[in-house]
Amino acid sequence: MVGTAQASNKDGNILFLRSVMKTERVNGGKYLYSDGCEGTWDGRKLRCVHRKERYSCKECGGGGICEHKRQKRHCKDCNGTGICEHGREKRRCKDCSGTGICEHGKDKRYCKPCGGSGICEHQKYKTDCRECRAQREGAGVSVGAVPVSTAQLTQQVVPSVVPVVQQVIQQVVHVQHQPHQPVLAVPGDITPAVNAIPKL
Secondary structure: OOOOOEOEOOOOOEOEHHHOOHHHOOOOOEEEOOOOOEEEEOOOOEEOOOOOEHHHOOOOOOOOEOOOOOEHHHOOOOOOOOEOOOOOEHHHOOOOOOOOEOOOOOEHHHOOOOOOOOEOOOOOEOOOOHHHHHHHHHOOEEEOOEEEOHHHHHHHHHHHHHHHHHHHHHHHHHHHHOOOOOOOOOOHHHHHHHHOOOOO
16 A cells, blocks of 8 residues: 555555555545545545545535535524524524533633633633733744744844944945955955854
């Protein structure tokens, strides 16, 4: 079995997913759905060419998509199974005591006493928390294998670049005062300073 790009038989044809035991399926391997369409195995499920579960893929016309281009179970116009009598998503309906509603009558994700997944360590909504945003933005970039913040990067780069720039400026000024001198050449003695600049 060829495991890098596709699972194929001796003739080079891509195999049907059901003909390959789950333990022998290759992550990232190409397999065929029962109707002959090609998909990619992600380690758990076969995904369509749009990298979605085919049942829920609008582009593939999946069986879980209604005529309104929505998921059938969540479509109000189709009276989907996920819609309650109040016209809301069943799990989020307070009147139906949906599974997404906590004992405090709030959406479980955003309930602070319940420790919902949408609440951060600062007891604020994750999307609105300035401290969390600052931590994410402060995570910065990585120099080599060591992550550094923008401030750390500035502290490392600026001091090593300044002497090089100063030397070049001095040379330019010197050349301007002596017009018959050769074109600007970077002196060899600034090479250590240039090499000291961290590689990004």
